Amino acid sequence: MPCESSAYVSDTAPGRGSLRPARSWLHSDAARLPLNGPWRFRLSPTASVAEEFAAEGFDDSDWDDIPVPSHWVLRDDGAHGRPIYTNVQFPFPIDPPHVPDENPTGDYRRHVGIPADWAGAGRVLLRFDGVESLFKVWVNGVEIGSAAGSRLTHEFDVTRAVRPGDNVVAVRVHQWSAASYLEDQDQWWLPGIFRDVTLIARPAAGIEDVWLRTGFEDGRASVDPEITADAAAFPVTLRIPELGVDTTWATAADVVPFDVGGAEPWSAERPRLYDATVSSAAESIALRVGFRTVEIRGDRFLVNGRRVVFHGVNRHEAHPERGRVFDEDHAREDLARMKRFNVNAIRTSHYPPHPRLLDLADELGFWVVLECDLETHGFDKVGWTGNPSDDPAWREACLDRIRRTVERDKNHPSVVIWSLGNEAGTGSNLAAMSAWVHARDTGRPVHYEGDHTGEYTDVYSRMYASVPEIERIAADDSPATLMNCTPAQSVRQRGKPFLLCEYAHAMGNGPGGLDQYEALVDRHPRLHGGFVWEWRDHGILTTTPDGTPYYGYGGDFGEVVHDANFVMDGLVLSDDVPTPGLHEYKAVVQPIRFAFEADEVVVTNLRHSADTGDLRFVWRVEHEGAVVARGDLDVPVVAAGGTRRVPLPPVPVARDAETWLTLDAVLAAPTSWAPAGHVVATAQSDRSAPRPTPAVRHRSGWRPGDGTLRLGFAEFAGGSLVGLAGRAVTGPRLELFRAPTDNDEGTSDDLEDSDATVAGVSHAELWRREGLDRLTARRLSVTCTADALRTVDRVSAANSAAWVMTESVWSVEGDELELRVEIEPSSGWTTVWPRIGIRFDLPDGAAPVDGVTWFGLGPLESYPDSARAARTGLFSSAVGDLGVDYARPQETGHRAGLRRLTLASADTEVLHVTALADRLGRRPGFTLARHTPQQIARAGHPHELPDSTTTYLIVDAAQHGLGSRSCGPDVRPGFALRPEARTIRLRWARA
Numbered sequence: 001m002p003c004e005s006s007a008y009v010s011d012t013a014p015g016r017g018s019l020r021p022a023r024s025w026l027h028s029d030a031a032r033l034p035l036n037g038p039w040r041f042r043l044s045p046t047a048s049v050a051e052e053f054a055a056e057g058f059d060d061s062d063w064d065d066i067p068v069p070s071h072w073v074l075r076d077d078g079a080h081g082r083p084i085y086t087n088v089q090f091p092f093p094i095d096p097p098h099v100p101d102e103n104p105t106g107d108y109r110r111h112v113g114i115p116a117d118w119a120g121a122g123r124v125l126l127r128f129d130g131v132e133s134l135f136k137v138w139v140n141g142v143e144i145g146s147a148a149g150s151r152l153t154h155e156f157d158v159t160r161a162v163r164p165g166d167n168v169v170a171v172r173v174h175q176w177s178a179a180s181y182l183e184d185q186d187q188w189w190l191p192g193i194f195r196d197v198t199l200i201a202r203p204a205a206g207i208e209d210v211w212l213r214t215g216f217e218d219g220r221a222s223v224d225p226e227i228t229a230d231a232a233a234f235p236v237t238l239r240i241p242e243l244g245v246d247t248t249w250a251t252a253a254d255v256v257p258f259d260v261g262g263a264e265p266w267s268a269e270r271p272r273l274y275d276a277t278v279s280s281a282a283e284s285i286a287l288r289v290g291f292r293t294v295e296i297r298g299d300r301f302l303v304n305g306r307r308v309v310f311h312g313v314n315r316h317e318a319h320p321e322r323g324r325v326f327d328e329d330h331a332r333e334d335l336a337r338m339k340r341f342n343v344n345a346i347r348t349s350h351y352p353p354h355p356r357l358l359d360l361a362d363e364l365g366f367w368v369v370l371e372c373d374l375e376t377h378g379f380d381k382v383g384w385t386g387n388p389s390d391d392p393a394w395r396e397a398c399l400d401r402i403r404r405t406v407e408r409d410k411n412h413p414s415v416v417i418w419s420l421g422n423e424a425g426t427g428s429n430l431a432a433m434s435a436w437v438h439a440r441d442t443g444r445p446v447h448y449e450g451d452h453t454g455e456y457t458d459v460y461s462r463m464y465a466s467v468p469e470i471e472r473i474a475a476d477d478s479p480a481t482l483m484n485c486t487p488a489q490s491v492r493q494r495g496k497p498f499l500l501c502e503y504a505h506a507m508g509n510g511p512g513g514l515d516q517y518e519a520l521v522d523r524h525p526r527l528h529g530g531f532v533w534e535w536r537d538h539g540i541l542t543t544t545p546d547g548t549p550y551y552g553y554g555g556d557f558g559e560v561v562h563d564a565n566f567v568m569d570g571l572v573l574s575d576d577v578p579t580p581g582l583h584e585y586k587a588v589v590q591p592i593r594f595a596f597e598a599d600e601v602v603v604t605n606l607r608h609s610a611d612t613g614d615l616r617f618v619w620r621v622e623h624e625g626a627v628v629a630r631g632d633l634d635v636p637v638v639a640a641g642g643t644r645r646v647p648l649p650p651v652p653v654a655r656d657a658e659t660w661l662t663l664d665a666v667l668a669a670p671t672s673w674a675p676a677g678h679v680v681a682t683a684q685s686d687r688s689a690p691r692p693t694p695a696v697r698h699r700s701g702w703r704p705g706d707g708t709l710r711l712g713f714a715e716f717a718g719g720s721l722v723g724l725a726g727r728a729v730t731g732p733r734l735e736l737f738r739a740p741t742d743n744d745e746g747t748s749d750d751l752e753d754s755d756a757t758v759a760g761v762s763h764a765e766l767w768r769r770e771g772l773d774r775l776t777a778r779r780l781s782v783t784c785t786a787d788a789l790r791t792v793d794r795v796s797a798a799n800s801a802a803w804v805m806t807e808s809v810w811s812v813e814g815d816e817l818e819l820r821v822e823i824e825p826s827s828g829w830t831t832v833w834p835r836i837g838i839r840f841d842l843p844d845g846a847a848p849v850d851g852v853t854w855f856g857l858g859p860l861e862s863y864p865d866s867a868r869a870a871r872t873g874l875f876s877s878a879v880g881d882l883g884v885d886y887a888r889p890q891e892t893g894h895r896a897g898l899r900r901l902t903l904a905s906a907d908t909e910v911l912h913v914t915a916l917a918d919r920l921g922r923r924p925g926f927t928l929a930r931h932t933p934q935q936i937a938r939a940g941h942p943h944e945l946p947d948s949t950t951t952y953l954i955v956d957a958a959q960h961g962l963g964s965r966s967c968g969p970d971v972r973p974g975f976a977l978r979p980e981a982r983t984i985r986l987r988w989a990r991a
């Protein structure tokens, strides 16, 4: 039995004692004392330690110091437990509302000096903005109360316990509590006081709460104020100087809505804010208001009367060293990064962020879906039996959470939708939460994805739906019923605006197919875009025993149950580096589109409401990557939703090089998130004169030989290449394997039929079964002519009867050498293939190949279903910068559309390679890396890759797409690579 003092850890009540009702998180000029900084700290293994530490005179001299805010498990001394990562699984027995006796419990103490002039305060509040998961508070030995709701704000009335001068605040925090059953989000479990603690003096005639609802009524801007204050607080004055508003209300009864002239609307694109103050004689509150009206009309979600398309991301609070501790500079830079990548919306998955984040969202401009701190996903394991969402015992806890969510952030213009939570099944407590929101805030709709049949929510929301499924949702005439819906429920859901609260799982290399989702949004006004899962990787910076730093994921901290690297699924790596997936997203959702015609371009503005007045249009013409002409394109201002047809400049076309015209829409002036010249949108048009690919020169007179010879600058032994231009080079070796991406390892095709991932067999598993990662060769023949060498090999894997025949022909073509490889699979291969490529090994010798310049698609990697961010041009890179440092090493760095490349060693050119298109005009791609796919596949973390002494060049006739099967749909059929015959032709030249 847990001892008496700790029984409350299994209390489903959201709080006890002198907890105050929720209110807005306001910027008031009333006195306050931040209690951030060092506190005394003691960690105990259970919750049943005596509470004597709360006494005023308790001697804590043998305790440690801990910074507030922080998570004790992230302290670098390793002596305070370790983080645990689980996705859906509960890291403790499913025994609601109970938690294990092993319940790490942190006791905190600190002194605070209260100024004498606080004696006149009407009330003193002690505010906690985030404590995980349950905590109990004492002031000067007086028990104040307890609260749960880790990412929610709690204020306690401590007036009766405080006194001028020295005071002692004591807090006990339990890692596990009944509340943990409501906080089963896919993230690290990180206990502690991780957000600010503040002591707040409330003036006697102060303003308890303010809500300024600012929007448009029949085209006129209006303010609908709600002032919560005692009669003694009046008169209260509202000032919005820029709009000439200066209104004083003598009594509460005088506070009524009114119109204002001249207010410009707030939008995510033009986040126009007005400074406002609400003051009584005792207190002044500063707000920044934005005028906007949110509305659902039929199946349209509108802000200020115009349809919104969410190009959003799911944003968790995650930092490799701080965990969920907020850092304003970092958050601001992160949001600025989102803006630079054309992200216009944030879902605060899966809990309210630090309150300041909403100030930043108002200011920088984002549509925000503000989500409540509620997820009970682990009940899925038991068929949702006992799910708190549908159990009256948890009703008050659920309602308390949504009240705290809405009340805290209700003033923010950026918040346009309230979300009840995530993956909490369904049930009457969710319906009650929704009813409460509808009664409290008529100005914003309610979202909850788990309401599949649309019983209590206003928008139809799904996660990871496939493109074909979304097409069925979008179509009015589709006879198909929707997931988990009867025909009648399907009609109900189709009548609402649709959004994807999660899609395009950005785990590892991917997601592919983003452009297909965007194309649907362009076609069907019912669809309102969505939120990529997710913005950042949640890696935790740690070290190997020998001190090598790396970003840890599930299992790296000795967890009993964990979900490995499923927490590394962001568009941004743990160290803030944008992935190619983020670049792809930027390109796919760019708000300005260009359609080229013979000598005109059609410019379309897909923004919500902003015209193109902030943009400049610049063009350039490149001949094989070299700029030969450039200028500004005179594009008249295009209104939101509008198009303009604009004449193009004359393009000088080269006769012996490719000619490309590039048009960029760039910022004309700096903004708070990007400098002038920042590229918002870009497009290219191929203006090349046609040039034939040299025909294959067919030879006769082949005779058998031992294959030890020299052809031009190539040397062969036994038919195999051993050197080029005096440097050791071996190859070509058939390569059909790629180090599986997280999507290749995925088994969840399409989550249409279930909440849980659909079990299946991953492509990676099939590749391993077929032995694609362990091919061996048998040479069938070596023949030659005076200036050519031909080998034929049969390539196959142990215990496999399927094979691939490769014919390689080296020939002298003037100063160059041509290699043509014909790749012909036998029948009997059963899977899609990751790649059809050939590998060359370039051992380091005295001068390692460490750089490359290429003309082709770049500058970043591209795959068949993720190539929108790539453009045709001339690019250079160090070999080490060609790939992405994913937390779990995997395929990376493939650059499609190769025309030619030059290998370099310490800035000296080594070899030139020209890639010729095949009979169908298809061009190969290349990868240049310091490890083979097989080596990469064996490493769980970057530091597990072996030391390398070789650079590997792989030229792929084709690669398989990326998809997003790590949590969602597989590669779409058009981008899947089936075993098929391919030709690769390369021309080699000395540097």
Ligand code: IPT
Binding pocket: 087, 185, 186, 350, 422, 423, 463, 464, 502, 505, 533, 566, 569, 751, 755, 756, 757, 967
């Ligand atoms: C979905 C969760 O809502 C999200 O938190 C995250 O876990 C994501 O999956 C995967 O990374 S739920 C899943 C069953 C689709």
